[in-house]
Amino acid sequence: MATRTTADSAPALPDFGSARPAVAERAERGRSWRSDTPVGAFADWTPSSDRPDPVALLREQDATRVAELVPIRYGRMSASPFAFYRGSAAVMAADLATLPRTGGTTQLCGDAHVANFGVYAAADRSLVFDINDFDETLPGPFEWDVLRLAASLVLAARDRGFEPKVARDAARAAARAYRMATARLARQRTLDVWYARVDEDRIMRTLDTADVGKRTRRTATATFDKARTKTSLRAAEKLTELVDGHVRFREAPPLISREPLRPLDREQYDAVFADYRSTLDDPLRLLLDRFERVDAARKVVGVGSVGTQAYVILLAGRDDDDPLVLQLKQAQPSVLEPHLGASAYDHAGQRVVNGQRYAQAASDILLGWATGPAGRHFYVRQLHDMKGSVDLARVRPRGLTALGELCGATLARAHARSGDAVAVSAYLGDDPDDVTFDKAIGRFARRYADQAEADAAQLDDAIRAGDVEAVTGV
Structure with missing residues (x-):
């Protein structure tokens, strides 16, 4: 079984190639x-x-x-x-x-x-x-x-x-x-x-x-x-409010805040989203294009992830009662890389997304990645897609x-x-x-x-x- 490994890169996955081993x-x-x-x-x-x-x-x-x-x-x-x-x-x-x-x-x-x-x-x-x-x-x-x-x-x-x-x-x-x-x-x-x-x-x-x-x-x-109740509709009901006729995220600093996004001009925001869209397959781009971006906010998540850049994006489909909530989460080099070698992917978001697709039997259809301001790497997924954990x-x-x-x-x-x-x-x-x-x-x-x-x-x-x-x- 051939392998492709160098001293400064992570070990290669098994490669059976054309010489399939018995x-x-x-x-x-x-x-x-x-x-x-x-x-x-x-x-x-x-x-x-x-x-x-x-x-x-x-x-x-x-x-x-x-x-x-x-x-x-x-x-x-x-x-x-x-x-x-x-x-x-x-x-x-x-x-x-x-x-x-x-x-x-x-x-x-x-x-x-x-x-x-x-x-x-x-x-x-x-x-x-x-x-x-x-x-x-x-x-x-x-x-x-x-x-x-x-x-x-x-x-x-x-x-x-x-x-x-x-x-x-x-x-x-x-x-x-x-x-x-x-x-x-x-x-x-x-x-x-x-x-x-x-x-x-x-x-x-x-x-x-x-x-x-x-x-x-x-x-x-x-x-x-x-x-089953944790859907984008439920997330929107929990995280948003109606202000002057517009739906927006309900702020609860420091856990949810719209303030950090205000310096991010529309051109940068559009560029990040377009970069994410380019990583999706054509049918999913068509699906995403049926939604309009409504609002965004920074959201603190997890335990070990706290402090990394993480945002939520609210989109609306046919109307405000047809929401989609995406999570844009910063991807950094894996903590394993200092010990196993650098990832084969130059983009840490791509590393996360493809690693997930390798391992999961079924993955979020809207998984993708993007590069943000200051060259930061992100990956994107649905915030709630019937996710649940054992209590x-x-x-x-x-x-x-x-x-x-x-x-x-x-x-x-x-x-x-x-x-x-x-x-x-x-x-x-x-x-x-x-x-x-x-x-x-x-x-x-x-x-x-x-x-x-x-x-x-x-x-x-x-x-x-x-x-x-x-x-x-x-």
Whole structure:
């Protein structure tokens, strides 16, 4: 199998080219990885002696963010160790870089924690469950995503006050589900792998098999029902108001503000939107042209993303009761790039969009990218398209394990689209009774959760000492 890798660029995705390797050859390639990186190698992670200061790594990111919003980021991250973990992908990337690596290159999410999985609407308007955040996406070793997912499950369990056994079981369940799903995908036809997706029925069957109980099933059903209401119409109702006969975004500084856009003249605004439009296919340009831009505002989003430039754009179709709300979000180099090499895409927005299309079974039809003032890179998507996430504050112990299984299997399917499931499965082994990988991932997850808690405490100390400004409750 040919690869195209240079020292200063991220590893290339598997390229079968014209010399399509035999399945046996691909399997042997996967087994060969064990000589350098045994399946249990991830279990014994310890912080390196020259480990970078985690707060210093986070502060380095402040330089490219909106200064007045950065304290909100630290305020949100200080809420709990799990919240800290959500915002510290750069810290974990530096730690993962110290581990031995397999040759299992795939399109990584780059930030595959449990809160970055959820439901959204496919083009046929059915609800699917998938990864839903790709700001850090880049080709890399498959295990980096698995490790980040597993550690997040341990932290989520601790955040809820669950017993250590629950945290251990959830992390191991995610690893086992990834391993077994990869084995199934390795036996499937190529197009079947590409078309595979996790829909609402599949989720409910998984919950029934896990025997999670009626309360967890009700929580899942409520998540689906809530997601169906999160449309552009609902977003417009929630975020806009009528002023002097004109619909505009309702300001709620600093979270939603129209002020930062006023210096942006109409010519610049038109240029950014035209650049975005040029990245869409012709039929979608026609669709977009049926909408008129009405208003725009800056909107603070997420945890780790707070401080990056993010805007919402209100458009109207046939009338004001036919809204479309788009999100224009700044794309920066992936936090993985210092450790894996530069992206093959010169435009960070294109990196995000194509990474999402590689991994997701169904993607937003209006995904695109644009270059803004000062050469900043952005990507564009619908703000609400029946998006919903699991309310981790309501998940019960058995439900968290079932969620871990669902996320692990979903991650395997995402990786199989751009990676080589045959090779990865051969490396992991598909014997259900061989739990070497599962135990190694679980042990790493517990160790790394301990480290994340220590890092979160270090951020709290810096905030109390006045070295880091944090605004809470926003």
